[in-house]
Amino acid sequence: AQSVTQLDSQVPVFEEAPVELRCNYSSSVSVYLFWYVQYPNQGLQLLLKYLSGSTLVKGINGFEAEFNKSQTSFHLRKPSVHISDTAEYFCAVSDGRGAQKLVFGQGTRLTINP
């Protein structure tokens, strides 16, 4: 069985500052990794995903994440955040055999201060 731990429940940053949201996973098999974003009162939207290949994955809205197999991590980064990035971010994993069966982390609430 897989599990996902998001190490920070809340991350406050100033506008135009860089940000890193941390995600660690555990699994006994190869995994697919995802970051989803949830804006207030909305559903979830895919930011980026790692299925195979290059370990540095670029997504929408200037976000990127790096898959580190040895550290079982998939941290999300953005070099300069904007007020519109205020949202909740979820890291998720699937084992590939059941890609529709996502296991989510607890979420990280990103708050951007002017």
Add this chain to the structure above:
Amino acid sequence: NAGVTQTPKFQVLKTGQSMTLQCAQDMNHEYMSWYRQDPGMGLRLIHYSVGAGITDQGEVPNGYNVSRSTTEDFPLRLLSAAPSQTSVYFCASSYGGLAGGHEQYFGPGTRLTVT
């Protein structure tokens, strides 16, 4: 395309009442899933379906039933509502297999309160 639609947006039930949350998608996706979102717990899988006529349990299936008679629709039934089922419910759909990229498309959610 409307994508994934869910009805109702909000619902208040009394303990013991039953109801059905509706989910439909117009993308011809094979896979559909139901999740519940609770504060500090992320999203947890309730039930999922890999095609019409095929359903299976997820992590938290107790108290919920599903069926999939068509590709488009995947309703979630609460048999006898309990306060522990107060949550936000999300339906999602995706193409099957690696060719679909494994991206799940989420509906806007149904906020359910059980008193």
